[in-house]
Amino acid sequence: MNVTRGFTGRPRVTDPGLPPGQYDARDEWPVLSAEVTPGLTPADWSFRIDGLVERPHTWDWERARALPASEYEGDIHCVTGWSKFGVRFGGVALDTFLDVARPAAAATHAVAYSHTGYSTNLPLADLTGGRAWIAWEYGGEPLAPEHGGPARLLVPHLYFWKSAKWIAGITLLDHDEPGFWEGNGYHERGNPWEEQRYSGD
Amino acid sequence: MTETVPAPRVPATRFAVPGRIAVSERAASVWQTATLTGIRRETPHAATFRFAVPDWAGHLPGQHLMLRLTAPDGYVAQRHYSIASAPDDSGHLELTLDHVRDGEVSGWFHTTARPGDTIELRGPLSGFFAWPGDRPALLLGAGSGVVPLMSMVRHHRTRGLGVPLRMLVSARSPGELIYAGELGAETTAVFTRSAPAGVPVGRLAAEHVAPLVAERPPGGWEAYVCGSNGFAEHASRLLVEAGQPVERIRIERFG
Numbered sequence: 001m002n003v004t005r006g007f008t009g010r011p012r013v014t015d016p017g018l019p020p021g022q023y024d025a026r027d028e029w030p031v032l033s034a035e036v037t038p039g040l041t042p043a044d045w046s047f048r049i050d051g052l053v054e055r056p057h058t059w060d061w062e063r064a065r066a067l068p069a070s071e072y073e074g075d076i077h078c079v080t081g082w083s084k085f086g087v088r089f090g091g092v093a094l095d096t097f098l099d100v101a102r103p104a105a106a107a108t109h110a111v112a113y114s115h116t117g118y119s120t121n122l123p124l125a126d127l128t129g130g131r132a133w134i135a136w137e138y139g140g141e142p143l144a145p146e147h148g149g150p151a152r153l154l155v156p157h158l159y160f161w162k163s164a165k166w167i168a169g170i171t172l173l174d175h176d177e178p179g180f181w182e183g184n185g186y187h188e189r190g191n192p193w194e195e196q197r198y199s200g201d
Numbered sequence: 202m203t204e205t206v207p208a209p210r211v212p213a214t215r216f217a218v219p220g221r222i223a224v225s226e227r228a229a230s231v232w233q234t235a236t237l238t239g240i241r242r243e244t245p246h247a248a249t250f251r252f253a254v255p256d257w258a259g260h261l262p263g264q265h266l267m268l269r270l271t272a273p274d275g276y277v278a279q280r281h282y283s284i285a286s287a288p289d290d291s292g293h294l295e296l297t298l299d300h301v302r303d304g305e306v307s308g309w310f311h312t313t314a315r316p317g318d319t320i321e322l323r324g325p326l327s328g329f330f331a332w333p334g335d336r337p338a339l340l341l342g343a344g345s346g347v348v349p350l351m352s353m354v355r356h357h358r359t360r361g362l363g364v365p366l367r368m369l370v371s372a373r374s375p376g377e378l379i380y381a382g383e384l385g386a387e388t389t390a391v392f393t394r395s396a397p398a399g400v401p402v403g404r405l406a407a408e409h410v411a412p413l414v415a416e417r418p419p420g421g422w423e424a425y426v427c428g429s430n431g432f433a434e435h436a437s438r439l440l441v442e443a444g445q446p447v448e449r450i451r452i453e454r455f456g
Contacts, residue, residue: 002234002321004270006313009278010305021279030456031430034329035219036437036447080281080456117448146434184328185229197267198326200230 017075018083019192025082031146032080033165034180035116040166042150045115047097047134048169054102058169061150064134067092072133072156077192079159089154090137094127094170097134107172111179112153114166120179121188122155122162124172131157134167159190159197219329219423219448229326232269233257237318238293243379247345249285249297250310254322259288261331262352263425263453266324268296270306280306283349283427283453284325287356297379299345330425330453332356337364339413339422339445341405341436343371346428347379349453353425354387365418371405371432405432407439414443421446427453 018024042061050056070093077083103124110127113119133154136143143149148165155162161181182188187196195201235252242248269279286295300311332338332353340350347370357366366387372378373394391409396402424445426436433454440450
């Protein structure tokens with residue numbers, strides 16, 4: 001341990017919800033997208049699932065909104081160090097979309113991509129079992145453009161760069177393929193509880 | 202090769218994200234000890250900290266690093282900071298840090314740190330907000346958002362690079378303008394609260410951005426925007442309105 005002379009740090013909080021190396025951002029919700037926030041309207045928005053599925057399918061805004069609603073209430077964690085507790089997102093569980101598209105037995109991984117061209121890779125297992133959503137509401141209000149509105153992917157148990165803003169689609173693959181940040185040195189899975197920030201962590 | 206898996210298809214929209222810059226990633230996963238060798242005041246709220254990092258693998262202008270401080274009880278605080286110095290082979294690098302109110306890490310640097318202290322860092326990180334020096338660069342920064350851009354300006358100068366480079370910086374006042382004494386003809390400063398005599402007070406506007414975008418140097422500008430989210434949204438909108446292609450705008454937002 002390399003103790004820094006004279007450093008004490010902020011008062012210790014023993015919060016079991018805080019992953020290692022993270023701090024509580026409280027009321028802040030920093031925006032960290034690397035690209036220009038697109039002027040994407042609900043009419044422009046669509047969401048597609050294809051690749052290793054039985055029935056590739058595209059939903060427009062109205063059809064996606066007509067699916068059974070599902071909420072996430074819990075915490076989110078950003079690789080830059082902040083965590084945010086007790087946030088509430090509304091949308092549809094990704095399982096609902098996948099039930100329509102029917103993943104093939106060979107599908108093991110996914111690439112989620114945005115209407116901006118941003119992409120991120122995930123094991124398929126991280127997207128199923130009620131752990132991922134397509135979200136269009138935050139705190140009961142429409143999701144703001146800078147936070148990914150009209151709709152973003154939400155995978156709250158992984159670092160938040162996996163929760164692609166302005167989600168356009170998910171392609172299922174039989175192998176892992178790095179996305180935007182993963183190709184820029186970030187970890188392929190990004191589990192905050194194992195502090196998988198960068199490639200090799 | 203019996204199975205054909207379609208490549209992920211990005212829909213043809215008018216939006217795009219820029220491609221990556223080739224960088225070395227071999228050093229990013231290793232924590233290194235850095236020794237503070239000097240502190241230089243820049244403004245009332247910002248100072249530059251110079252470190253000796255003997256095993257530093259080098260970086261590209263615009264890249265950042267992760268830094269950590271450790272308390273006696275094992276508590277660790279880590280933050281990302283942009284690198285201010287241009288790449289060189291001196292075995293040193295510099296960070297310019299704002300004194301953030303209640304900031305446990307910047308607070309330590311501004312009140313406790315002195316030459317000889319050691320901290321740990323890893324990097325350089327990310328190949329996105331990096332400028333290899335091979336293409337015209339149009340830089341827009343506000344507050345301490347000028348830090349990674351200054352690494353690019355310094356690199357351009359020390360290497361005598363021929364590609365065009367221009368910078369627009371926004372500061373509250375002349376006294377808050379980081380690196381004021383080092384800025385040259387490549388830079389135009391905009392002041393939002395108080396300005397020197399004869400210089401208007403106001404926000405970065407189309408009149409500053411559009412003429413530069415319109416210069417359209419051969420190969421086109423690669424635009425780099427760094428600052429708060431509010432500044433980044435505003436500046437990137439001005440760039441798009443002036444005709445800068447979205448896939449050639451790279452944004453680094455504080456947070």
